[in-house]
Amino acid sequence: xxxxxxxxxxxxxxxxxxxxxxxxxxxxxxxxxxxxxxxxxxxxxxxxxxxxxxxxxxxxxxxxxxxxxxxxxxxxxxxxxxxxxxxxxxxxxxxxxxxxxxxxxxxxxxxxxxxxxxxxxxxxxxxxxxxxxxxxxxxxxxxxxxxxxxxxxxxxxxxxxxxxxxxxxxxxxxxxxxxxxxxxxxxxxxxxxxxxxxxxxxxxxxxxxxxxxxxxxxxxxxxxxxxxxxxxxxxxxxxxxxxxxxxxxxxxxxxxxxxxxxxxxxxxxxxxxxxxxxxxxxxxxxxxxxxxxxxxxxxxxxxxxxxxxxxxxxxxxxxxxxxxxxxxxxxxxxxxxxxxxxxxxxxxxxxxxxxxxxxxxxxxxxxxxxxxxxxxxxxxxxxxxxxxxxxxxxxxxxxxxxxxxxxxxxxxxxxxxxxxxxxxxxxxxxxxxxxxxxxxxxxxxxxxxxxxxxxxxxxxxxxxx
Amino acid sequence: xxxxxxxxxxxxxxxxxxxxxxxxxxxxxxxxxxxxxxxxxxxxxxxxxxxxxxxxxxxxxxxxxxxxxxxxxxxxxxxxxxxxxxxxxxxxxxxxxxxxxxxxxxxxxxxxxxxxxxxxxxxxxxxxxxxxxxxxxxxxxxxxxxxxxxxxxxxxxxxxxxxxxxxxxxxxxxxxxxxxxxxxxxxxxxxxxxxxxxxxxxxxxxxxx
Numbered sequence: 001x002x003x004x005x006x007x008x009x010x011x012x013x014x015x016x017x018x019x020x021x022x023x024x025x026x027x028x029x030x031x032x033x034x035x036x037x038x039x040x041x042x043x044x045x046x047x048x049x050x051x052x053x054x055x056x057x058x059x060x061x062x063x064x065x066x067x068x069x070x071x072x073x074x075x076x077x078x079x080x081x082x083x084x085x086x087x088x089x090x091x092x093x094x095x096x097x098x099x100x101x102x103x104x105x106x107x108x109x110x111x112x113x114x115x116x117x118x119x120x121x122x123x124x125x126x127x128x129x130x131x132x133x134x135x136x137x138x139x140x141x142x143x144x145x146x147x148x149x150x151x152x153x154x155x156x157x158x159x160x161x162x163x164x165x166x167x168x169x170x171x172x173x174x175x176x177x178x179x180x181x182x183x184x185x186x187x188x189x190x191x192x193x194x195x196x197x198x199x200x201x202x203x204x205x206x207x208x209x210x211x212x213x214x215x216x217x218x219x220x221x222x223x224x225x226x227x228x229x230x231x232x233x234x235x236x237x238x239x240x241x242x243x244x245x246x247x248x249x250x251x252x253x254x255x256x257x258x259x260x261x262x263x264x265x266x267x268x269x270x271x272x273x274x275x276x277x278x279x280x281x282x283x284x285x286x287x288x289x290x291x292x293x294x295x296x297x298x299x300x301x302x303x304x305x306x307x308x309x310x311x312x313x314x315x316x317x318x319x320x321x322x323x324x325x326x327x328x329x330x331x332x333x334x335x336x337x338x339x340x341x342x343x344x345x346x347x348x349x350x351x352x353x354x355x356x357x358x359x360x361x362x363x364x365x366x367x368x369x370x371x372x373x374x375x376x377x378x379x380x381x382x383x384x385x386x387x388x389x390x391x392x393x394x395x396x397x398x399x400x401x402x403x404x405x406x407x408x409x410x411x412x413x414x415x416x417x418x419x420x421x422x423x424x425x426x427x428x429x430x431x432x433x434x435x436x437x438x439x440x441x442x443x444x445x446x447x448x449x450x451x452x453x454x455x456x457x458x459x460x461x462x463x464x465x
Numbered sequence: 466x467x468x469x470x471x472x473x474x475x476x477x478x479x480x481x482x483x484x485x486x487x488x489x490x491x492x493x494x495x496x497x498x499x500x501x502x503x504x505x506x507x508x509x510x511x512x513x514x515x516x517x518x519x520x521x522x523x524x525x526x527x528x529x530x531x532x533x534x535x536x537x538x539x540x541x542x543x544x545x546x547x548x549x550x551x552x553x554x555x556x557x558x559x560x561x562x563x564x565x566x567x568x569x570x571x572x573x574x575x576x577x578x579x580x581x582x583x584x585x586x587x588x589x590x591x592x593x594x595x596x597x598x599x600x601x602x603x604x605x606x607x608x609x610x611x612x613x614x615x616x617x618x619x620x621x622x623x624x625x626x627x628x629x630x631x632x633x634x635x636x637x638x639x640x641x642x643x644x645x646x647x648x649x650x651x652x653x654x655x656x657x658x659x660x661x662x663x664x665x666x667x668x669x670x671x672x673x674x
Contacts, residue, residue, distance in 0.1 A: 464510075
């Protein structure tokens with residue numbers, strides 16, 4: 001029966017007092033850890049997602065919103081800008097790269113983004129299967145999307161209008177999966193990428209409907225072949241609706257009709273997206289934003305590029321570095337409040353631990369005298385009480401640590417659904433070691449005075465009572 | 466074996482109290498009798514080194530207690546003196562066995578489960594080995610404190626009113642046990658008491674006034 005065992009038994013013997021101290025400490029520690037784990041993972045993702053982008057160009061509005069929408073894929077677009085106009089920034093000698101983004105549709109609340117192949121390159125996306133789109137209405141999906149919806153190469157899906165739960169979907173035009181990316185912990189994971197043209201095609205009808213008439217401006221420019229293959233928009237949509245209906249039908253009898261399905265497709269008049277595209281006026285070809293990287297990245301170059309962009313009518317350039325700083329400043333009070341709360345709970349835990357040990361020692365005065373009678377030195381008594389504090393701290397830390405990681409893992413499911421950002425509970429950081437040390441300090445400090453009291457116990461007086 | 470010379474203790478704000486000199490050889494069994502408030506417990510604490518005398522000295526086995534200080538006194542006491550108190554107290558978080566093991570390890574001995582089992586059996590409570598100390602009857606508790614005092618086979622056993630809380634039957638049984646166990650180990654047994662029921666059991670008596 002050594003001191004370690006004795007202290008352990010003493011803690012177990014008083015489950016209420018010990019339990020409360022452990023619970024409070026665990027609560028404080030888990031709040032701190034969850035806060036750190038979340039901000040750390042967010043920071044990581046943020047950093048990965050803004051690498052290599054100097055500016056986000058978009059419609060005038062909130063710069064932060066522009067950044068959130070076009071880089072982090074969380075907020076709504078600030079509005080649309082003309083592609084042709086925005087594309088002019090490529091001509092600027094100091095622009096190294098400009099990637100257009102067209103955001104506005106979703107698949108099961110996950111964003112469909114019209115862009116160029118550069119966007120995949122920007123985030124070092126690697127294909128696990130398939131390849132990049134070569135024609136409109138082909139899509140490349142992120143690794144996370146593949147896991148969530150089990151889409152395979154060749155599968156088709158319809159985009160929903162808007163970015164939330166859609167009220168109506170574009171089920172007259174279906175996307176076809178041609179490529180699947182590996183997961184790499186960037187925004188790519190939870191996006192469905194396609195060409196800009198796809199987005200324009202999908203929305204072609206709408207912009208015309210909105211204008212009340214079907215405007216075909218440059219039809220005269222089309223060559224005869226194109227004219228022969230040309231469908232009117234109504235024809236095109238009718239054709240697609242029919243195909244979609246048949247697709248559904250075939251899905252039911254897929255097993256025995258696979259061959260038939262194949263042949264059947266050939267009987268259709270092939271939709272010529274190229275010619276359809278030509279019916280969409282350059283004025284209607286819009287994007288929601290453009291990611292710009294400046295050559296060399298010197299301050300002067302950045303200034304020059306942003307100045308140029310800001311002269312474009314209706315457009316602005318959001319400096320990623322500045323907005324990121326702003327974002328951090330916006331977030332820091334929130335995490336600060338949480339951390340403060342956690343520290344308050346930790347202090348309460350320390351006080352509770354102190355009170356619990358102090359109270360139990362009052363009942364145990366005789367026991368301590370007894371230990372001395374049996375040959376224990378006062379130093380040993382001191383150590384045994386201190387050890388109790390350390391045990392409580394270790395238990396509190398372990399409980400809080402488990403709670404935070406398991407909680408984080410459970411919570412990550414919700415976060416991923418709500419924000420389409422993947423978090424993990426199984427990430428371990430070196431701050432955890434500091435928190436462990438902090439917890440031990442709390443345990444020792446809380447036990448110090450009770451231990452001193454025990455050390456100073458007047459055995460003779462206690463035993464005479 | 467134990468010798469008290471010119472032993473005097475000064476209470477904090479009260480008068481000092483002077484104890485008679487005495488000396489007992491190894492294996493002697495003696496009663497130290499006195500009314501309440503005459504300093505019986507104080508004497509026992511002085512003899513066991515729990516209190517320091519203001520004057521005089523206690524010598525046990527040629528070791529002067531005055532020469533021992535701090536943790537040396539604690540370990541000397543643990544190794545050489547077994548003490549039984551008026552009311553039985555234990556480390557409540559521990560079982561009977563663990564309380565006795567604690568006594569062994571704190572005295573610097575190795576854990577000896579056999580010794581614990583045999584002493585509990587001798588005292589008729591072998592079946593309580595793994596019981597919680599809370600669930601023992603008064604008589605059983607007093608027996609466990611005897612077992613705890615004797616488990617390290619000390620050369621000196623001091624008992625402070627060990628029978629005052631016991632009925633006649635238990636009183637005689639406990640005293641007989643103490644005497645037998647002390648005799649078996651050839652330990653010196655000093656019982657401080659005002660319990661007249663013990664008078665007939667001892668020939669050596671020291672009266673305090």
